[in-house]
Amino acid sequence: MSQPVxxxxxxxxKRFLGLTAVDNVTFDVKRNExxxxxxxxxxxxxxLFNCVTGLFAPTMGRVVFDGKDITGSRPHRVAKLxxxxxxxxxxxxDYMTVIENVLVGEHSRMHAKLWxxxxxxxxxxxxxxxxxxxxxxxxxxxxxxxxxxxxxxNLPYGQQRRLEIARALATDPKLLLLxxxxxxxTPQEKAELMQLVQRLxxxxxxxxxxxxxxxxxxxxxxxxxxxxxxxKIAEGTPExxxxxxxxxEAYLGKSx
Amino acid sequence: MSSPGRVPRLLGRARRLTRNRDxxxxxxxxxxxxxVPAIANFTQGTSSGVVLDQVANAGVFVxxxxxxxxVVGFAGLLDLGYAAFFAIGAYTYAMLxxxxxxxxxxxHAVHIPFWxxxxxxxxxxxxxxxxxxxxxLRLRGDYLAIVTLGFGEIxxxxxxxxIEWTGGINGITALDQPxxxxxxxxxxxxxxxxxxxxQVFGLDPVPYYVLIVMLIAVSVVLATNLYRSRLGRAWMxxxxxEVAAAAMGVNPxxxxxxxxxxxASFSGFAGVxxxxxxxxxxxxxxxxxxxxxxILVMVVLGGMGNISGVIVGAIGVxxxxxxxxxxxxxxTTGAASSIGLSFLNxxxxxxxxxxxxxxxxxxxIFGLILVGTMLFRPQGLFPSQLRQAELTKGTSDQSVFxxxxx
Numbered sequence: 334m335s336q337p338v339x340x341x342x343x344x345x346x347k348r349f350l351g352l353t354a355v356d357n358v359t360f361d362v363k364r365n366e367x368x369x370x371x372x373x374x375x376x377x378x379x380x381l382f383n384c385v386t387g388l389f390a391p392t393m394g395r396v397v398f399d400g401k402d403i404t405g406s407r408p409h410r411v412a413k414l415x416x417x418x419x420x421x422x423x424x425x426x427d428y429m430t431v432i433e434n435v436l437v438g439e440h441s442r443m444h445a446k447l448w449x450x451x452x453x454x455x456x457x458x459x460x461x462x463x464x465x466x467x468x469x470x471x472x473x474x475x476x477x478x479x480x481x482x483x484x485x486x487n488l489p490y491g492q493q494r495r496l497e498i499a500r501a502l503a504t505d506p507k508l509l510l511l512x513x514x515x516x517x518x519t520p521q522e523k524a525e526l527m528q529l530v531q532r533l534x535x536x537x538x539x540x541x542x543x544x545x546x547x548x549x550x551x552x553x554x555x556x557x558x559x560x561x562x563x564x565k566i567a568e569g570t571p572e573x574x575x576x577x578x579x580x581x582e583a584y585l586g587k588s589x
Numbered sequence: 590m591s592s593p594g595r596v597p598r599l600l601g602r603a604r605r606l607t608r609n610r611d612x613x614x615x616x617x618x619x620x621x622x623x624x625v626p627a628i629a630n631f632t633q634g635t636s637s638g639v640v641l642d643q644v645a646n647a648g649v650f651v652x653x654x655x656x657x658x659x660v661v662g663f664a665g666l667l668d669l670g671y672a673a674f675f676a677i678g679a680y681t682y683a684m685l686x687x688x689x690x691x692x693x694x695x696x697h698a699v700h701i702p703f704w705x706x707x708x709x710x711x712x713x714x715x716x717x718x719x720x721x722x723x724x725x726l727r728l729r730g731d732y733l734a735i736v737t738l739g740f741g742e743i744x745x746x747x748x749x750x751x752i753e754w755t756g757g758i759n760g761i762t763a764l765d766q767p768x769x770x771x772x773x774x775x776x777x778x779x780x781x782x783x784x785x786x787x788q789v790f791g792l793d794p795v796p797y798y799v800l801i802v803m804l805i806a807v808s809v810v811l812a813t814n815l816y817r818s819r820l821g822r823a824w825m826x827x828x829x830x831e832v833a834a835a836a837m838g839v840n841p842x843x844x845x846x847x848x849x850x851x852x853a854s855f856s857g858f859a860g861v862x863x864x865x866x867x868x869x870x871x872x873x874x875x876x877x878x879x880x881x882x883x884i885l886v887m888v889v890l891g892g893m894g895n896i897s898g899v900i901v902g903a904i905g906v907x908x909x910x911x912x913x914x915x916x917x918x919x920x921t922t923g924a925a926s927s928i929g930l931s932f933l934n935x936x937x938x939x940x941x942x943x944x945x946x947x948x949x950x951x952x953x954i955f956g957l958i959l960v961g962t963m964l965f966r967p968q969g970l971f972p973s974q975l976r977q978a979e980l981t982k983g984t985s986d987q988s989v990f991x992x993x994x995x
Contacts, residue, residue, distance in 0.1 A: 386836055412838035420836075426829035429822070436819075437826040441838030443819050447847070450818035451811050457818065504838050 338397075339364040339508055339539050340385070340416075345394035347380050347563075354380040356563035357394070362508070367530060367540045369550045371574075372560035373583055378543045379421055381560070382510055386418050387411040399507065413441045417506035419497040421513045421543070427486035431477055431496055434485050435468040438503025471499045475529065491522045498529070509533065511542035515549050527553050551575065559583065614897040614971065615809075622802050626795075642794040647907040648801035649863045653880075654887040654903035655808050655896060656855025661885065662894035663821060664848035665828025667734040670721070670741025672880035674853040677717050678710035678860020679870050680748060683761040685709065686865070693754055703767035707861050714857020715850045717744075722849030726842055729831075741881050749872040760871025767796075767865050797866045804862060805900075808855060812896055815851070824848055883910070890962055891969055898971030905970070909958060914951055918944035 340362040347355040355377040362368045370378050383389040385396055387408040396404045403411055417438070426434050443464060449457040472478040475495040480488060485496060494514060501509055511530075515523050523546060530540055530553050544550050550557060551571045559567040559574060561583040567574050574580055629640035653675060660668045684690060684699075686706050691698040701709070725736050748755045755761065815821050823844045826834035835841050864870050874880070883906065891902015922934045922944040933943040940946070947954075962970070 388832065388836070407840075408832075408835035409838050409840040412836055418836055420833065424830050424833035426826050426833065428829060429825050433822055433825070437822050437834065437839065438837045440819055440823055440826075445819050447820065450820050451814055453814045453818075461818075500837060 337363050339399055340541065341395070341397035342381070342385070343395040343397065345381065345384060345396065346392045347377070347384055347389055348392045353563050355384065355391075355560075358558075358560065358563070358565045359394075360558050360565065360568055362539060362541050363556075365534065365537060365539055366556060367534055367554045368542070369554035369557045370541070370543045370560065371545070371547075371550055371557060372566075375562075376560040377563040378560055379512055380563075382418065382512055382543065385411075386416060386510065409441065412504050412506075415505070415507035416510065417501035417504045417508075418510035419494070419501055419512055419514060421516070423490075423493050423497055425485040425493055425496060425500070427484065429485060430482050431485055431488065432465070432468050432472065432481040434496060434500050435471055435503045436464060438500040439464040439468065440504075442503075442505055468503060471502050474502070475499045490517060491519070494518070494526075495529075502533075506538065508539045508541060511540065511544075513543055513545060515544060515546045518546075523549055610971065611895070611897045614901060618897075618900065626798065638794045641798045643908075643912065645794055645797045645801045645866060646911070647904055648798075648805055649859050649866075650884065650887060650907045651805050651900050651903040652801070652808055652859035652862070653856055653884045654891065654899045655805070655812050656852045656859070657884045658888050658894065658896065658899045659812060659815070659824075659855070660848050660852035661888055662899065663816065663828065664824040664845065664852075666845065666848060667730065668737045668849070668852070669734050669877070669881055669885065670737035670739065670744070671852075671856060671884055672875045672877065673721070673741045673744035674714040674717060674856035675860045675863070675880055676744050676748060676872070676875035677714050678857030679864035679875070680755065680761075680860075681710040681713050681857070682706050682861040682864040683764055683870050684755075687761060687764040689756070689761045700765055703765065703861070703865050707858065710857040710861035711854045712857070714860065715854040718850035718853025719846055721853075722846045725849075726845055738877065738881075741877055745872040745875045748875075756871070758871060758873070760869060762869035764864060764868050764870075766868065767800075769796075797862075801862060804858065808858070809896060809900070812855075816896065820844070820847065886959060889969060890959065892972040893969055895969070895971055895973040898969055898973075901971055902969065910955060914955055917951075917954065918947045921947045 338361045342361070343359050345355055345358045346353065358377075358381065370381065372378055380389065384391045385398075385403075387403070387406045387410065390405040394404070395402060398411075398414060398416060401414065403414060403416075406414075426437060429437070443460055445454075445457040445460050448454070449460075469478060469481065472481055475498055477488075477492055477496055477499065480492065485493065488496060494516075498509075498511070498514070514530075515526050518526060527549055530542075534540055542554070554571060556569065557567075557571055557574045558565055559577070559580050561579075566579045566583060567577040569577075625644055626637070626641060629637035633640055653671065656674075657668065657671050660666050660671070682703070685701045686703060687700070688698040690696075721737065721740050725733050728736055749758055751757075823834065823839045826837065826839055827841055827844050827848075831841050834844075863874075867874075884903075887903040887906045888899050889902075890906060891900065892898025922942075925931055925933045925943050933940075936942045936945070941949070
């Protein structure tokens, strides 16, 4: 159970027709660390996320989560095993309330069978009550409890991002993938996000995020992998990556 | 009385209930269930059965609308072939609850009691819901609509072609009439044990009326339970964003199949009742225009996704189509003669007379009413309350405040 590697990416390749979006990438995410994946636009970061969460089947290579090979597993299986994610372009359930969004996250942890739901058995009532309480707790955690009964789409942008995190947490994950969680955030919101990520790590979660904001990446993450044109060009602590010549070139061009 | 706070507390609860629009709709519907027979009896006298008969027929469509709402309103799967499951339920009763199978290759009539076939029809429709659902899982929107439309055309056609089994275009007639189940007369009354008694419903519409009201009541409770359950939320999540739902651990395949199957089961339920009430069925009763599309109109017009709204939509559209519009020629001729324009009522050259002209415009009038309703209330008559707030008030000013100051 306590092996140090929670997510192993081995020689992962994803091709779309002629385009190689992710090219033979190998790295490990260790348990209970904050790990960042960075790279210029179009480097294949989100594609890699999609391969991990089962939205895409990798062309080659393996994805190992918690000792299990999950290469090509369907997304709901992956979620059930304990990987939750947020999306780069927020994908909430717009016409459901904030609390309902979180409750969907609880889905795979619930046990009520069809007949329990149809007939509202005591088991179902108890479970509903329980998951509602848990969902409210999560909303308090991200500071959205006042908006529990609002439509998700009526939340302002920053709160939508936080709701996505709450929804992901509701699946009770071991590994949380955040796809550009700070995109479009104000400096204050970014600071709050960094605190939130730190708190989650303290609770035992492993965080694996894609982020463009260097202040956040350098501020919270312990290790970083850099992708460029689908290839891994650097890996290491923020200090190492910051000084890496290829990383500087990828971001700023050769003249830098 | 003993506790002084009791009356205000009851008043407070009543006030909260009256603010809840769905509660009001249900209260009116329940009251209507009891008042309609009384009014019919008072105004129509001995022919009050005609009214109850109509209401019971409308009830069939209410059941169908509740079922289709699960597929279209909750899960967001546009199903244009819903009549197929209705037909399957009806033919289940027609074949297994009549002397018909004696004529077929089986050579034995099967008279299974109505009360059992109610559940057999439901189960068969659910099964066919799965069969239709399976190949359409990858389809969405327009493409799904086309495949389901095809299914809805195929099923009645099979019933029409397979003459040796289904009676073809003439259908199956002389179906058994439901008998009262034993628990109504009761072994405690000193009678032998039997599942049913020889107390047939006969031609009296009252038992059918009572039965359909009971079926609808049960269906509403079950559908509401589903809506507020884990499964209901999974349906809505699939409707809103399938990818995100899957990433949250919702298995889209199972959830969609359940939507098709459970939606179809309501239809099978309705089909058995419909066949038993009518006493004879034929394939033309289950077409696209007269069933599938009408139910969809009921669901959309009533307020997709909201059970009480859908019921109102079903009742409204049914009476518009079957009572009000057929009466229009009579009403217009009467109105014309009462204001001294009775010459309009007589044919004159190309003019066929007001009554006939209105008669010819039936579909246009029906269409205009539908288009008009959707223009003025695009969300349906009684949408789910949240969605209504969304469409009328737009985003709340609080959000704007938060967004601009954060």
